[in-house]
Amino acid sequence: MNRSPETINLLLTRRSLLAAKLVEPGPTQEELQTILRCGARVPDHKGVNPWRIQVADRATQDTFHSQLPSLHSGNPASLEKTLSKEAKTAPLLLIVSSQTTSDRAPRIEQLLSGAAVCQNIIIAAAAFGYRSQWLTEWFAYSDKVKTLLGIPTTEDIIGFLYIGSESEIPKERPRPDLSQIVSKLQLP
Ligand SMILES: Cc1cc2nc3c(=O)[nH]c(=O)nc-3n(C[C@H](O)[C@H](O)[C@H](O)COP(=O)(O)O)c2cc1C
Structure with a gap:
């Protein structure tokens, strides 16, 4: 393998940006194809291959977001929060789901592989200079939303990945102290 200090630097500095703060331009078609290839790898x-990726442009996102109120059940405050903060149209939205129907691999591993798809997409988008936000909120877990998106209710939505250019540079957020999460394995 070739060494890639740029990749290490990207991994150590990448930050998400709120969907509401993602602006044009989004990835070109060529960049998108590369981002998707990274996601599928x-x-x-x-x-x-349990995962599926749906690509939503701005117009489709607008339609999707406009239907969320009729699909929402439960606390009205959570819908209000979604509409004011999370469900904000970005240059590009990728919806990653995992169908986990195969009995050849444990279900959790098919979900985790879908999470790897999301992370690869985020990293690839960052390598092209774009910011992103991985959202789930209530709408990732709503059967009504899945039905609208043509996703079987037996399938899991892993992430709504909003992608675009930065309107501001996010500040770093606290990261865990490695000593709190890493330890030397001690066997009896
Ligand atoms: C599976 C998953 C679901 C997430 N869902 C949400 C969400 O619904 N709303 C939200 O504000 N952040 C959500 N996040 C967190 C953001 O995507 C992101 O991790 C956070 O804003 C800080 O990210 P950074 O460390 O990449 O900068 C989710 C993260 C993951 C991994």
């Missing part, structure tokens, strides 16, 4: 136990 993840560890996948038994090669079951």
Whole structure:
């Protein structure tokens, strides 16, 4: 393997940006194809390819967001928060789901592979100079939303990935102290 200090630097400095703060331009078609290829190139136990990626442009996002009120049930405050903060149209939205129907690999591994798709997409987008935000909120877990998106209710939505250019540079946020999460394995 070739060494890639740029990749290490990107991993150590990348930050998300709120969907509401993502502006034009978004990835070109050529960049998008590369981002998608990176997304589809993840560890996948038994090669079951459980994931699906839907691409939504601004117009489609507008339609999607406008339908959220009729699909929402429960606390009205959470819908209000979604509409004012999260469900904000960005230059590009990728919806990653995982169908986890194969019995060749444990279900959790098919979900985790879908998470790897999301992370690869975010990293690839960052390598092209774009910011992103990985959202789920209530709408990732709503059967009504899945039905609207043509996703079987047996399938899991792993992430709504909003992607675009930065309107501001986000400040770093606290990261865990490695000593709190890493330890030397001690066997009895
Ligand atoms: C599976 C998953 C779901 C997430 N869902 C939301 C969400 O619904 N709303 C939200 O504000 N942040 C959500 N986040 C967190 C953001 O995507 C992001 O991690 C956070 O804003 C800080 O990111 P950074 O460390 O990449 O800068 C989610 C993260 C993950 C991994």
